[in-house]
Amino acid sequence: MEEPSATAWQKVNRGDDAVIVTRALTKRYRGGQLAVDALDLTVPAGSVFGFLGPNGSGKTTTIRMLMGLIEPTSGTARVLGQSMPRATRAVLPHVGALIEGPALYGFLSGRDNLARYDAADPTADPRTRRIRVAAALDRVGLTAAAGKKAKAYSLGMKQRLGLAAALLQPRRLLVLDEPTNGLDPQGMREIRSLVRELASDGTTVFLSSHLLDEIEQVCTHAAVMAQGRLITQGPVAELAAGARGLLVVTTPDAADAARVLKEQGVADVVVTEDRDRVTGEVPEDDRELADLNAALVGAGVRVRGFGIERASLEDAFVALTGEGFDVAG
Numbered sequence: 001m002e003e004p005s006a007t008a009w010q011k012v013n014r015g016d017d018a019v020i021v022t023r024a025l026t027k028r029y030r031g032g033q034l035a036v037d038a039l040d041l042t043v044p045a046g047s048v049f050g051f052l053g054p055n056g057s058g059k060t061t062t063i064r065m066l067m068g069l070i071e072p073t074s075g076t077a078r079v080l081g082q083s084m085p086r087a088t089r090a091v092l093p094h095v096g097a098l099i100e101g102p103a104l105y106g107f108l109s110g111r112d113n114l115a116r117y118d119a120a121d122p123t124a125d126p127r128t129r130r131i132r133v134a135a136a137l138d139r140v141g142l143t144a145a146a147g148k149k150a151k152a153y154s155l156g157m158k159q160r161l162g163l164a165a166a167l168l169q170p171r172r173l174l175v176l177d178e179p180t181n182g183l184d185p186q187g188m189r190e191i192r193s194l195v196r197e198l199a200s201d202g203t204t205v206f207l208s209s210h211l212l213d214e215i216e217q218v219c220t221h222a223a224v225m226a227q228g229r230l231i232t233q234g235p236v237a238e239l240a241a242g243a244r245g246l247l248v249v250t251t252p253d254a255a256d257a258a259r260v261l262k263e264q265g266v267a268d269v270v271v272t273e274d275r276d277r278v279t280g281e282v283p284e285d286d287r288e289l290a291d292l293n294a295a296l297v298g299a300g301v302r303v304r305g306f307g308i309e310r311a312s313l314e315d316a317f318v319a320l321t322g323e324g325f326d327v328a329g
């Protein structure tokens with residue numbers, strides 16, 4: 001008999017269909033720094049997974065363990081179903097990685113850089129090299145600049161060339177460490193739309209970033225790190241919904257509105273600087289919202305707007321960690 005669909009969900013929950021699974025993954029550097037602390041990460045197949053955290057929160061250390069570049073102190077990491085770092089040589093050919101900026105030869109053209117990179121890969125077929133290099137250049141929009149020396153490339157072009165290198169062979173997983181770091185807004189847009197395009201082909205993309213809006217714009221799932229610990233993970237929409245949002249009252253009688261809201265037990269009541277908006281914590285119960293509105297009107301407050309502003313991932317982060325987020329880049 002066919003198993004009920006709950007089984008599929010259990011599989012996901014156990015991480016059977018996951019592309020990356022870590023359990024209690026921990027890294028303590030020799031100097032004693034605990035960079036990653038008992039991390040349980042589950043990256044579903046087909047997701048664009050954002051690995052979010054401020055500088056120093058342990059993202060690069062985690063990625064280096066996932067790629068078999070450094071050994072964990074304790075815990076386990078499985079990538080594409082195999083244990084790292086033991087299976088590094090079997091796993092890495094299926095993974096395209098862009099970590100800490102691409103290593104390029106400035107005196108070689110973009111095209112020759114890719115050819116060299118491909119030649120260093122023992123799993124790459126030299127007979128198809130030319131055509132695969134051309135396809136990768138086309139994919140990242142560098143065909144016209146393919147003959148230029150890499151040292152003449154802008155930072156964004158270098159980053160795109162690095163992505164092209166990751167795309168020389170079909171990959172099941174792309175791992176991108178801060179792929180838009182240091183790029184101007186145009187460069188960022190280009191990389192982000194490229195990531196979306198790659199993901200629409202079904203490739204799982206794992207991308208680290210310290211930029212919340214980047215994660216909200218391109219990712220289906222996210223994990224939030226702070227000081228080496230996992231704060232939360234899941235679908236981006238659910239993470240944002242987890243934060244309750246903000247009660248917002250628009251009124252010319254802001255001071256009165258603030259007083260009434262406080263009397264009604266609303267927490268964190270704040271009058272905004274331009275003094276026509278009052279914000280506060282959203283009450284737990286929908287009925288209380290109607291009562292609040294009635295109380296405002298009953299007290300003679302001219303209510304021009306009354307509602308809840310949707311929470312962003314940033315609100316969720318602040319709610320979870322009690323910290324602000326460095327969004328300035």
Ligand SMILES: Nc1ncnc2c1ncn2[C@@H]1O[C@H](COP(=O)(O)OP(=O)(O)OP(=O)(O)O)[C@@H](O)[C@H]1O
Pocket residue numbers: 029030031033034035053054055056057058059060061062210
């Ligand atoms: N090789 C190392 N030896 C000792 N400590 C290290 C080493 N590499 C990183 N650390 C420390 O481990 C912590 C986590 O660093 P990590 O680079 O993983 O964070 P990150 O989130 O990737 O930040 P960034 O975006 O700045 O790279 C930091 O406190 C860092 O100083």
